[in-house]
Amino acid sequence: MRISDLMDAIEDDTVVLPETDADASARIMEATMKKIHTIEGNKTMPAKRLGRGALAAIIAAAILALSGAALAAGHMFQLVNWKGEPVGEPEPMATPHLETAIAAEDESSQAAARIVESQKSGELVIIRHADGSAESAERREELGSLEELRERLAAEDSVLTVPFHIPANWSFSQGWLTLESAAGYGYTLVSAEETDYDFTAERWAAAEGGDFIAGYLVVFHDADGEERAIEARLQWPENEHAFGTEDGDRAEALTVDGMENALLIERSQSATVYMQKPLDEPIAYESVFHLMNPESVPITEAFTTAFYRLNGWNADADELTVLIAP
Amino acid sequence: MIVDERQALRALRRRDEAALAWFITRYAAYVSAVIRSVGGIFLAPEDIEEAASDVFLILWQNAASVRPGKEKAYLSGVARNKARERLRALGQELPLEEDVLALPDADMEGDLNRREQADVLRRALLGMGWPDRELFLRHYYYGQPLSRIAEAMDMNLSTVKTRLRRGRERLKEELMKGGISHEDI
Numbered sequence: 050m051r052i053s054d055l056m057d058a059i060e061d062d063t064v065v066l067p068e069t070d071a072d073a074s075a076r077i078m079e080a081t082m083k084k085i086h087t088i089e090g091n092k093t094m095p096a097k098r099l100g101r102g103a104l105a106a107i108i109a110a111a112i113l114a115l116s117g118a119a120l121a122a123g124h125m126f127q128l129v130n131w132k133g134e135p136v137g138e139p140e141p142m143a144t145p146h147l148e149t150a151i152a153a154e155d156e157s158s159q160a161a162a163r164i165v166e167s168q169k170s171g172e173l174v175i176i177r178h179a180d181g182s183a184e185s186a187e188r189r190e191e192l193g194s195l196e197e198l199r200e201r202l203a204a205e206d207s208v209l210t211v212p213f214h215i216p217a218n219w220s221f222s223q224g225w226l227t228l229e230s231a232a233g234y235g236y237t238l239v240s241a242e243e244t245d246y247d248f249t250a251e252r253w254a255a256a257e258g259g260d261f262i263a264g265y266l267v268v269f270h271d272a273d274g275e276e277r278a279i280e281a282r283l284q285w286p287e288n289e290h291a292f293g294t295e296d297g298d299r300a301e302a303l304t305v306d307g308m309e310n311a312l313l314i315e316r317s318q319s320a321t322v323y324m325q326k327p328l329d330e331p332i333a334y335e336s337v338f339h340l341m342n343p344e345s346v347p348i349t350e351a352f353t354t355a356f357y358r359l360n361g362w363n364a365d366a367d368e369l370t371v372l373i374a375p
Numbered sequence: 376m377i378v379d380e381r382q383a384l385r386a387l388r389r390r391d392e393a394a395l396a397w398f399i400t401r402y403a404a405y406v407s408a409v410i411r412s413v414g415g416i417f418l419a420p421e422d423i424e425e426a427a428s429d430v431f432l433i434l435w436q437n438a439a440s441v442r443p444g445k446e447k448a449y450l451s452g453v454a455r456n457k458a459r460e461r462l463r464a465l466g467q468e469l470p471l472e473e474d475v476l477a478l479p480d481a482d483m484e485g486d487l488n489r490r491e492q493a494d495v496l497r498r499a500l501l502g503m504g505w506p507d508r509e510l511f512l513r514h515y516y517y518g519q520p521l522s523r524i525a526e527a528m529d530m531n532l533s534t535v536k537t538r539l540r541r542g543r544e545r546l547k548e549e550l551m552k553g554g555i556s557h558e559d560i
Contacts, residue, residue: 051474052546056516057459058493059500060445060452064512066408073424074403080428081399082392085435182440187390285385293396338388341439350385 129292131310131325133300157246164242164250171228171260173236173253175341180247183341188255192224198265201226207262208328209281209355212307213372215269222276224267229283232333232349234259236340253340261332263352277372278360283332283352284325292323299366305373308357315366322369324357380446387438399431402447406430406454412517413458417467426457433457455516469518472539499549503542510535511542 128136161176165186168174177183192198199211230236234256242250264282292314294300303311308324331351361369386394406427414423430453434441441449462468500508506528513519513527525535 050550052515052543053459053469053471053474053518055492055496055546057456059496059516060448061512061516062445062448062451064509064517066405066412066517068404068408073407073420073427074400077403077407077424077427077431078396078399080424081395081431081435084428084432085392085395182437184436185439282389284391285389338439342442 127294129294129300129312129314131312131323132302133312157248160244160246161248161250164244168252171255172239173255173337173340175251175253175337176248177251177341178248185337185341188228188260189225190228192226192265192267194221195224195267195269198224198226198267202262205262208332209262209265209283210307212305212324212357213279213359215277215372216271219269219271219277222268222270224265226262227264227266227282228255228260229263229334230255230259231261232335235335236337253337259335261334263334275361275363277364277369278358280358280360282356283328284354284356285350285352301366303370303373306375311373313366313370319360319362320364320366320369321361322357322359322373324359324373326355328353328355381443384438384441384443384446387435395431395435398434398446398450402450403427403431405447406450409451409454409517410458410461412519413455413469414462415469415518415520417462417465418458422461426461427454429457430454458518471514471518472521472536473543474515495549495552496546499542499546502545502549506530507538507542507545510538511546514539 127139130136161184164176165174168186168189170190171188173185173188175183175185192201195211195215201207202209202211236253236255239252239254242252244250264280266278266280268276268278270276292300292312294314295316297317299313299315301313301315303313303322305311305324308326310323310325312323314321314323331353333349333351336350359369359372383394383397387398407423410418410423410426410430414426418426430450433453434450500511503511510524510528510530513524514521519527521532521535521539524530525532528535530538
């Protein structure tokens with residue numbers, strides 16, 4: 050028995066180690082985000098359903114939206130709040146490695162991704178690894194059109210709205226709803242499939258009647274292939290945001306009917322409008338944490354805010370703000 | 376605004392990318408330090424950054440299984456194992472002092488599952504007390520050479536060796552206890 054192998058079973062944070070790589074955090078941030086969006090993009094936005102441009106737009110928007118993320122060498126980054134005001138001091142960014150290689154997923158990860166992709170509508174899939182860790186994918190239902198989204202939101206009396214409109218010459222590319230279970234509506238294990246890899250794939254059914262819409266994502270394109278992505282999600286109270294900007298970015302608070310906060314950030318190759326409004330009443334839902342952690346107890350948590358993000362790649366401020374105009 | 380690890384972890388479970396950015400901003404240097412310690416001279420700075428981004432990818436994917444309050448320890452564990460994976464891929468191994476622990480019962484290792492091993496190890500480490508626990512972790516968990524441990528902990532090399540041997544004996548005792556109790560069950 051090797052002691053160093055035995056140490057694999059524990060985690061330690063008591064020993065103080067000299068930290069000398071503070072400048073590397075921007076590169077690590079960028080590499081991590083690329084991997085995440087590559088993996089999740091492959092899971093949720095297969096190329097046959099969505100043009101590469103859309104994926105690039107969403108990836109770019111996500112990277113740029115990150116607090117502290119920046120892409121240009123020698124630039125400064127600055128966090129701004131909902132009013133577009135600086136938060137903290139501007140900080141120089143280290144030279145990034147834009148060519149950072151995206152690590153290939155190993156076979157096990159690919160197999161897990163395929164299983165997640167095969168989930169039935171509204172089903173909860175939990176991948177439980179041999180080492181005791183587990184991961185889950187958010188529950189989704191595919192959308193076929195913007196009208197379907199509007200109908201679903203209306204039919205379920207959802208607190209989420211569609212606070213934008215799409216010009217007539219734009220077409221729906223892809224979309225989905227994300228679902229949560231209301232408080233008191235648990236999950237039932239449907240199957241636990243052993244795989245040839247180091248994980249078991251569990252499929253859980255949500256209790257009937259408990260589903261509610263916790264978010265959506267819709268993507269549109271025009272005849273030139275330009276794309277707009279709109280995301281909505283319910284959030285927790287602490288999900289307030291500070292937004293990362295770079296030299297040359299423009300941040301401007303907007304006034305939007307029905308929203309408590311709205312912020313436009315115009316960047317060199319994209320523009321994003323963020324909007325947020327508190328809910329009249331918190332919405333309690335069942336956390337799935339205890340399903341992944343047998344030692345934990347069921348938890349009921351609550352959403353308190355609706356958050357919206359409208360992103361346009363190769364779009365300027367006017368092209369986006371016209372979509373949220375009354 | 377996210378202000379602490381618990382908030383960040385809850386947001387991360389909601390797939391909030393700002394929460395991941397929060398973790399990376401605060402822990403990239405720490406995670407890199409763990410990887411550098413375990414990887415020693417065999418990992419180039421680029422390898423360390425690549426492994427660090429793998430660590431945060433795993434944090435993103437497994438946020439639901441991270442225990443609140445143990446976020447840093449989780450990152451440490453994943454970083455250590457990622458560094459070891461990279462070392463193995465390179466065909467390298469850090470020379471550790473008497474890393475192989477000979478047990479009287481050859482089947483004992485197979486009898487203990489991962490959780491039981493962790494319990495036994497925690498008991499052994501708790502029983503060591505400071506500074507034995509820290510130097511044991513520095514050597515067998517973080518892969519630090521004895522000379523560097525002696526320098527970091529302001530001890531002479533022979534003291535480090537003596538205390539490390541004591542730690543190995545303590546671990547052996549706990550393993551044997553763990554094995555016996557396991558058989559009794």
